[in-house]
Amino acid sequence: MKYELTSHTWGDEEIESIQDVIKSGRFTMNGKVKEFEEEFARHFGVKYAAMVNSGSSANLIAVASLFYKKEKPLERGDEVIVPCVSWATTYHPLQQYGLKLKFVDVDLKTLNFDMEELRKAVTRKTKMIVAVSILGNPCKFDEIIEICEKNGILLFEDNCESMGARFNGRYTGTFGFVNTFSTFYSHHISTMEGGLVLTDDKEMYNLFKAVRNHGWVRDQDEDSPIFKRQADDFFEAYRFILPGYNVRPTEIQGALGLKQLDKLDKFVEIRRENALHFRKLFTGDERFILQQETGESSWFCFTMILNPEAKLDRKKVLLKLKEAGIEHRIITGGCFLRHDVIKYYDYVCAKSTNADIVHDNGFFVGNFSYDIKDKIEYLHEVLKTI
């Protein structure tokens, strides 16, 4: 049996939705994207959603917009707290906008912020915390929000790995002032490539729309708070107000998003059933440290960290998995501080002990939006003999 790392989430409806867009002859960002944004915002109970071409672009336009908002929540040189384990493009926009990063170690069980370390890291200089719910598992948002409120710190949620997860009944990706999502292939829902930013702030929403679209006024709200419309239609049609990008999605991505969003709850339900089976088989096995759920995870995958006390050789374990046809990979990007690109960053880090263990001893195997209990049992059989 083969146990793949990823699987796609499309049925016939998605293929038909692509054909419909092609037949319409209208490919660039238009009605389908708008409809998907409105549905997405409604689904998560947030006022505004802006779609872009990836989760990375969602992070980029969210960070950029925080620099352009009138009261300047962020300025170059500001200190931002980030976890040691996340994806590269959680961090890159922060570096590109001249922010100083303070890396905080992760908890070995949840793989999210070590909360004690997070508390220690906060100073009067801290302007923003970037909370990343790793691989479906919600951060401890009650504690993080308390820290933010007490210290006047902005909360940015990179929820690109955790669509459909909940903390205290509330969806992750709705706790931050800005919240980002990815709809890349293999994520909870897929538009091939794609991403979204959610916010309740109208000014931020209009900034997102300008920054994603050349810094142009083209798709601004009638009553946009970020500029004053002028009488001269000729100039107004091609007026630029911000140093933006072109990170727009296509209509195909919008149409796919609409079909996929309808299925999200069911997908997450099945992922959670698979997780129950995984945990039934592996809980209590002292050789592995498994990801411990906070709230309701949407279980992107199943992480396994070789317990340093078990003294297992990861190379040998991974070879065994490879020979058995079980695909696997590093947990997210491992410890970001271990990557060459860190030389370009202005950063401090007091401790990364657990992130290093994740990096050196961890791996993950796939979880999908269909029943894979047989694959999980196969994994269990293969790992019995190590």
Ligand SMILES: Cc1ncc(COP(=O)(O)O)c(C=O)c1O
């Ligand atoms: C935490 C996190 N942020 C951002 C991204 C970027 O998303 P995308 O691949 O859609 O650019 C990812 C990708 O998986 C991610 O895991």
